[in-house]
Amino acid sequence: MPQGECALYTQSLNQADTATPVRPVDYPEQSARFQARIDADDRIEANDWMPEGYRKTLVRQISQHAHSEIVGMLPEGNWITRAPSLRRKATLLAKVQDEAGHGLYLYAAAETLGRSREELFDDLLAGRARYSSIFNYPTLTWADMGAVGWLVDGAAIMNQIPLCRCSYGPYARAMIRVCKEESFHQRQGYEIMLTLCRGTPEQKAMAQDALDRWYWPCLMMFGPPDGDSLHSDQSTAWKIKRFSNDELRQKFVDATVPQAQYLGLTLPDPDLRFDPADGGHWRYGAIDWEEFRQVLSGNGPCNRERLAARRKAHEEGAWVREAAAAYAARQAVHKQAA
Ligand SMILES: [Fe+2]
Numbered sequence: 001m002p003q004g005e006c007a008l009y010t011q012s013l014n015q016a017d018t019a020t021p022v023r024p025v026d027y028p029e030q031s032a033r034f035q036a037r038i039d040a041d042d043r044i045e046a047n048d049w050m051p052e053g054y055r056k057t058l059v060r061q062i063s064q065h066a067h068s069e070i071v072g073m074l075p076e077g078n079w080i081t082r083a084p085s086l087r088r089k090a091t092l093l094a095k096v097q098d099e100a101g102h103g104l105y106l107y108a109a110a111e112t113l114g115r116s117r118e119e120l121f122d123d124l125l126a127g128r129a130r131y132s133s134i135f136n137y138p139t140l141t142w143a144d145m146g147a148v149g150w151l152v153d154g155a156a157i158m159n160q161i162p163l164c165r166c167s168y169g170p171y172a173r174a175m176i177r178v179c180k181e182e183s184f185h186q187r188q189g190y191e192i193m194l195t196l197c198r199g200t201p202e203q204k205a206m207a208q209d210a211l212d213r214w215y216w217p218c219l220m221m222f223g224p225p226d227g228d229s230l231h232s233d234q235s236t237a238w239k240i241k242r243f244s245n246d247e248l249r250q251k252f253v254d255a256t257v258p259q260a261q262y263l264g265l266t267l268p269d270p271d272l273r274f275d276p277a278d279g280g281h282w283r284y285g286a287i288d289w290e291e292f293r294q295v296l297s298g299n300g301p302c303n304r305e306r307l308a309a310r311r312k313a314h315e316e317g318a319w320v321r322e323a324a325a326a327y328a329a330r331q332a333v334h335k336q337a338a
């Protein structure tokens with residue numbers, strides 16, 4: 001798989017260049033001590049010694065996660081001005097603002113590993129960095145706000161809860177708050193779906209159409225199947241990754257099926273069936289990995305639009321950054337004079 005073929009916010013670990021060897025030959029004692037701390041479930045902090053591969057993997061993962069949060073504001077930001085009521089508008093606005101906050105915590109966590117927010121942001125705007133494939137799909141109707149909250153934020157929770165126990169302290173701590181907010185996002189999305197499903201036949205059809213369009217891309221968010229995943233062993237040994245892509249995807253399907261049944265909606269998978277083996281699981285049909293590859297390689301429905309929107313916002317916000325820097329410089333002079 002080419003570099004950057006990540007999928008879910010943080011499933012960026014199947015890349016050859018992120019799995020830089022620990023170099024135990026160069027630092028045998030530090031490496032052994034580091035791994036012993038990880039094995040003892042100790043948290044690694046910013047000033048602690050760490051292998052370069054660990055640092056690089058985390059910078060890549062956390063920055064991709066941060067980029068996903070702020071690009072993820074765009075599909076929903078699209079509906080703030082057209083929300084059907086003041087209550088819906090206020091809730092959606094709060095949700096989109098939460099995503100900006102998630103981006104901020106995560107850029108700050110990445111900065112503790114030695115890369116500045118400006119550098120990371122430049123990588124995104126120049127097209128050198130990746131973000132979650134899901135945000136390259138359009139939000140066509142109001143029901144998409146329901147489907148995105150329910151399924152996209154729901155998938156994000158599946159992936160992010162184990163990250164609250166990630167071995168890197170600043171990332172794990174950021175995830176605790178992020179997960180609480182994601183849980184609100186998921187509920188608000190599900191509640192939109194429920195309202196539509198209890199409404200007119202046209203509203204219910206709109207909810208079904210949104211589910212039909214978002215379901216498969218959400219399953220793709222968990223990344224390539226385990227058979228195609230390389231190098232996740234190292235991330236597992238470092239206790240960054242705790243579940244495989246397929247394990248998380250299965251958990252998500254198992255959670256989603258009864259939720260869809262409660263709504264009275266049909267998941268768009270004719271091969272979906274209940275398998276009583278192994279505690280009972282809902283087995284899903286074949287995923288179109290060609291679509292996934294196309295979206296990741298820049299050919300999704302909205303790839304160009306998303307980056308163009310981020311670049312425009314960055315340029316239009318230049319005066320704010322300049323004013324903040326000028327103010328900070330003046331405050332520093334006053335402080336010195338005092
Ligand atoms: Fe988020």
Ligand SMILES: [Fe+2]
Binds near residue numbers: 099156181182185
């Ligand atoms: Fe969210």
